[in-house]
Amino acid sequence: xxxxLIVPALLALALASACTATExxxxxxxGGPAPPAVAEVTVGGVRAHLEALQRIADEHGGTRVVGxxxxxxxxxxxVQVLRDAGYEVRTLPVDAPTFEQRSPTVLxxxxxxxQTWSDDVxxxxxxxxxxxxxxxxxxxxxxxxxxxDLDGFPxxxxxxxxxxxxxxxxxxLNAQAxxxxxxxxxxxxxxxxxxxxxxxxxxxxxxxxxxxxxxxxGAALVAVGGAAxxxxxxxxxxxxxxxxxxxxxxxxxxxxxxVVMLGAHLDSVMDGPGINxxxxxxxIVLEIARWLSTRDAEATVRxxxxxxxxxxxxxxxxxxxxxxxxETEAIAAYLDxxxxxxxxxVRYLIADAQTDVDAAAGDERIRRLFSAYFDxxxxxxxxxxxxxxxxxxxxxxxxxxxxxxxxxxLEGKTPDQAELQGGVAGEPMDPCYHQACDRLENVxxxxxxxxxxAYVAVLSELAGVG
Numbered sequence: 001x002x003x004x005l006i007v008p009a010l011l012a013l014a015l016a017s018a019c020t021a022t023e024x025x026x027x028x029x030x031g032g033p034a035p036p037a038v039a040e041v042t043v044g045g046v047r048a049h050l051e052a053l054q055r056i057a058d059e060h061g062g063t064r065v066v067g068x069x070x071x072x073x074x075x076x077x078x079v080q081v082l083r084d085a086g087y088e089v090r091t092l093p094v095d096a097p098t099f100e101q102r103s104p105t106v107l108x109x110x111x112x113x114x115q116t117w118s119d120d121v122x123x124x125x126x127x128x129x130x131x132x133x134x135x136x137x138x139x140x141x142x143x144x145x146x147x148x149d150l151d152g153f154p155x156x157x158x159x160x161x162x163x164x165x166x167x168x169x170x171x172x173l174n175a176q177a178x179x180x181x182x183x184x185x186x187x188x189x190x191x192x193x194x195x196x197x198x199x200x201x202x203x204x205x206x207x208x209x210x211x212x213x214x215x216x217x218g219a220a221l222v223a224v225g226g227a228a229x230x231x232x233x234x235x236x237x238x239x240x241x242x243x244x245x246x247x248x249x250x251x252x253x254x255x256x257x258x259v260v261m262l263g264a265h266l267d268s269v270m271d272g273p274g275i276n277x278x279x280x281x282x283x284i285v286l287e288i289a290r291w292l293s294t295r296d297a298e299a300t301v302r303x304x305x306x307x308x309x310x311x312x313x314x315x316x317x318x319x320x321x322x323x324x325x326x327e328t329e330a331i332a333a334y335l336d337x338x339x340x341x342x343x344x345x346v347r348y349l350i351a352d353a354q355t356d357v358d359a360a361a362g363d364e365r366i367r368r369l370f371s372a373y374f375d376x377x378x379x380x381x382x383x384x385x386x387x388x389x390x391x392x393x394x395x396x397x398x399x400x401x402x403x404x405x406x407x408x409x410l411e412g413k414t415p416d417q418a419e420l421q422g423g424v425a426g427e428p429m430d431p432c433y434h435q436a437c438d439r440l441e442n443v444x445x446x447x448x449x450x451x452x453x454a455y456v457a458v459l460s461e462l463a464g465v466g
Contacts, residue, residue, distance in 0.1 A: 038287070038290045038291045038293075038294070040291065040456075041284070041287045041288055041452045041453065041456050042287075043445050043449050043452075045287045045290070046280075046283045046284055046448050046452060047283070047440075048283075049081070049279070049283035049286050049287065050275055050280070050283045050443065051440065052077055053074060053077070053273070053275060053279040053283070054273060054275055054279070054439060054440050056073045056074055057070055057268065057272075057273030057274070057275075058273070059073070060073060062272065062436060063268055063269070063270055063271070063272060063274075064266075064267060064268040064273060064274055065098075065267060065268055065269060065270040065310070066096045066098065066244045066307055066310070066311060066314075067096070067240075067244065068270075070268075070273075071266070071267055071268075074266050074267075075091070075244075075245050075247060075266065075305075075307075078247050078266065078282065078286060079091070081286050081289075082247070082249040082286070082289060082303070085290045085293040086293050087249040087251070087289065087293065087303075088249065088250065088252060089247065089248070089249045090247075090248050090249075091245040091246065091247055091248070092245060092246040092247075092248055092307075092315065092319055093243055093244070093245055094243070094244055094245070094246060094307055094308060094314050094315050094318040095242070095243055095244075095314075096241070096244050096307060096308030096311050096312075096314040096315070097127075097201075097202050097203055097239060097241055097242075097308075097312075097314075098239065098240045098241065098242045098311075099127045099128055099203075099237060099238075099270065099311075100238050100239075100240075101125060101235075101270075102236045102237060102238065103236040104118075104119035104120075105119045105123060105124065105211065105233075105234065105235050105237075106119070106232060106233065106234035106235075107122070107123050107184075107211060107217070107232070107233055108231060108232045109220065109221070109230070109231050110135065110229075110230045110231060110232055111227075111229065111230045112224070112227050112229065115220065117213070117217055120195070120271075121193050122193075122195060122213060122214050122216070123195055123211050123212065123213040123214070123217060124195045124196065124197040124211065124212050124271075125197070125209065125210070125211055125212075125235045125237055126168065126185075126197060126198050126199065126210040126211065126212055127197055127198065127199040127200055127270075127310075127311065128199065128200040128201070128203040128206055128239045129200065129206065129209045129211070129235050129237060130203070130206055130207060130208070130235065130237070131209075131235050131236050131237055131238070132208065132209040132234070132235055133232075133233075133234045134158065134182045134208075134231075134232065134233045134234070135230065135231070135232045135233075136156055136157055136158050136181045136182070136231065137154070137156075137157050137228050137229070137230050137231075138157065138158045138160050138184070138221045138222075138223075138228060138229050138231055139153065139154055139157040139159060139160065139228065140159075140160040140161075140222060140223075141159050141160065141175070143161075143164060144159070144161045144164055144166075144170075144171035144174050144175060145164045145166035145170055145171060145174070146174070147174045147177060147178070149174065150175055150177075150178035150180070151178070153175070153178040153179060153180060154179075155178075155179035156179065156180075157180060157181065158180065158181055158182045158183070158184060158231060158233065159175040159178075159180040159182070159183045159184070160184050160186070160221055160222070161175065161183055161184070162185070162186065163185050163187060163198075167201065168185065168199075168200060168210070169199075169200045169201045169202070169206070171183065171185075172200060172206060172208065172210045173206070175208070176206070176208050181208060182208050182210070182211070182233050183208065183209075183210045183211070184210075184213055184218070184221060185210070185211070186213050186214065186215050186217065186218025186219070187212055187213070187214070187215070188215050189410040189411060189412070189428070190214045190410070191410065191428055191431045191435075192214075194432070194435045194437075195212055195213060195214055196212050196410070196433070197212060197269065197271060197434060198212055199310065199312055201311070202312065203239035203240075209233055209235040211233065211235075244267075244307035244308055244314075245307055246266070246304060246305060246306045246307045246315035246316075246318075246319060247266065247304070248302065248303070248304050248305075248319075249302070249303045250300055250301060250302035250303065251297060251300055251301045251302075253296060253297065253300075254296075254297045254298060254300040254463070255298060255299050255300060256300050256330065257330050258298070258299040258300065258330065259300045259301075259302055259330050259332060260299050260300070260301050260302070260331075260332055260333050260335070260459060260463040261301075261302045261303070261304060261331060261333070261335065261395075262285050262288060262301070262302075262334075262335050262337065262455070262459065263285070263303070263304035263305070263306060263316065263334060263335070263337070263391050263392075264278055264281030264284070264285045264304075264305055264336070264337040264338060264391075265278045265281070265282075265305070265306040265307075265308075265309030265310070265315070265316075265338060265390075265391055266282055266305040266306060266307060267309055267310050267311075268310070268438075269310050269434045271434060271435060271436060272432070272434065272435050272436040272437065272438045272439075273436075273438060273439055274438055275438050275439050275440055275443060276339055276341050276342055276343075276430055276432070276433075276438050276442050276443050277339050277409075277430070277433060277434065277438060278309070278337075278338050278339060279443075280337075280339060280340035280443055280447075280448065281336075281337030281338050281339065281340050282305055282337075284337055284340055284448070284451065284452045284455060285303055285305065285337055287452065288455060288456060288459065289303050292459075292465065295465055295466060296465070296466045297463040297464055297465045297466070298463060298464030298466075299332065299462070299463040299464055301459070301463050301465075304316070304319065306319075306391050309338075309390070309391055313390070313391055313393060313394060315391070316391035316392075316393075316394045316395070317394045320394040320395060320397075321394075323398070328398055328399070328400065331400045332362070332401065332462065333362060333366060333401045333402070333403070333462050334395040334400050334401070334402045334403075335366070335402070335403055335404050335455065335458065335459065335462075336390055336391050336392035336402065336403075337404060337405075337451075338390045338404070338406065339406055339407050339408070339430065340405065340407055340447060340448060340452070341407060341443035341444050341445075341448050342407035342408045342409070342429045342430035342443075342444065342447060343429075343431075343432075343442060343443065343444045344413055344423045344424055344427050344428065344429045344430070344431075344444075345407035345408055345421075345423065345429055345430075345444055345446075346382060346407065346413060346421055346423070346429055347374060347379060347380065347381045347405065347421060347450070347451075348381070348382055348383075348384040348406040348407065348408060349367055349370055349371065349381045349382065349384065349403075349405060349406075350383075350384065350386055350392065350402070350403055350406060351363075351367060351383035351385060352385055352386055352387065352392075352396060352402070353385065354396060356399040358401075359396065359399045359400060359401050359402075361401075362400075362401020362402075363401050363402060365401070366401060366402070366403030366404075366458065366462070367403055369457070369458045369461055369462070370403065370404075370454055370458055373453075373454045373457045373458065374454065379421075380420040380421050381405075382417070382420075382421075384406060386406065390406075392404060403458075405451050405454060405455075407430070407444075407447050407451065408428075408429025408430060409428075409430050410428050410429070410431075410433045411428065411429055412425075412426055412427060412428055412429075413425050413426065413427060413428075413429055430442070
């Protein structure tokens with residue numbers, strides 16, 4: 001997940017939406033030979049998929065980021081799993097931006113009191129930051145989400161901005177227009193020694209470097225005794241575009257005019273293998289697909305594994321943009337699975353605001369179904385507004401009812417959450433969020449068991465699974 005509390009892009013993305021379909025395998029009504037029965041979705045079954053994704057990352061430089069061999073191998077793997085379960089499978093090509101860092105990013109305080117910070121420990125260049133070598137004074141600024149926030153900003157200075165309620169891209173473009181030579185964002189929820197790498201969504205139009213730093217570095221860049229620090233920032237990176245594929249599979253039975261979708265993003269970030277974010281969602285989708293393959297459903301059930309979520313929801317946006325009015329109308333519900341197994345998890349229930357009256361009623365029904373499932377088991381859930389910051393966002397904007405669960409990212413668990421839901425207060429829900437340590441040992445089997453079972457129950461109700 002890119003973040004769970006961000007505002008989605010407001011500009012439409014003009015992306016390719018052509019589809020290519022694999023030939024169905026002969027032998028069953030679902031396009032292939034009858035698969036072995038899966039009596040129920042189990043932690044062991046989900047973990048088998050996670051192990052496969054971990055192996056893929058280990059064999060391809062530790063990442064499954066879009067544009068990498070690790071991502072292509074991930075696509076091949078999930079296509080094979082779904083075809084072996086008897087589904088008709090097609091791929092949806094989309095152009096997504098890529099980012100490669102060619103050497104470590106430099107951030108030095110030149111004066112006063114020279115200090116050097118380390119890439120990947122204290123700071124990271126944001127996705128799609130351009131290359132640059134800047135030496136300038138640091139000036140803190142307020143806001144940045146509105147262009148007028150930076151009126152009078154000293155031309156050529158480095159802007160120290162707090163991450164705002166808008167997109168980081170908007171803040172960087174506004175700082176750039178105001179004459180800033182670079183932007184530095186301190187992230188308060190950063191785990192020690194594990195800076196995050198937020199996305200600027202696209203390299204287009206970004207001309208100044210942008211860094212994410214730990215709160216300690218941010219504090220060290222504030223003027224002390226009236227002396228504003230001077231820093232050197234050097235970014236050596238290249239951005240580009242690559243063709244990636246989302247994977248779509250669906251049942252051949254069920255009402256084609258009533259479609260229930262389950263979706264999860266297949267890509268990881270560039271800095272790690274992405275086993276919780278979002279191998280966990282992918283693995284549960286695959287195991288639910290295997291479970292459903294020998295059952296009947298009143299509705300058509302469609303599974304989607306998205307490309308380019310971490311860069312800016314490219315795969316899901318392309319898919320929704322390519323739907324006809326009739327195809328959009330046919331989708332009764334979209335359930336998103338993103339970060340299902342955070343080790344210090346909270347049972348968050350997606351509860352985004354919805355302006356479309358009919359879609360809002362559908363959203364509410366989905367929330368009631370998830371809540372009822374957990375209530376029946378004496379388990380607490382907590383609603384959370386995600387502002388469409390994951391793949392459900394495009395569906396919601398199209399007026400399609402959406403919902404799902406989320407296990408938490410870098411947010412520290414509150415004492416109330418720990419009392420009601422267990423876990424450790426004050427610790428991040430996922431300390432390995434967007435890091436190299438997001439590996440198999442970073443996932444919670446308890447969360448997998450609870451979340452997977454909840455999705456099975458809600459899907460069964462929405463799709464009429466017998």
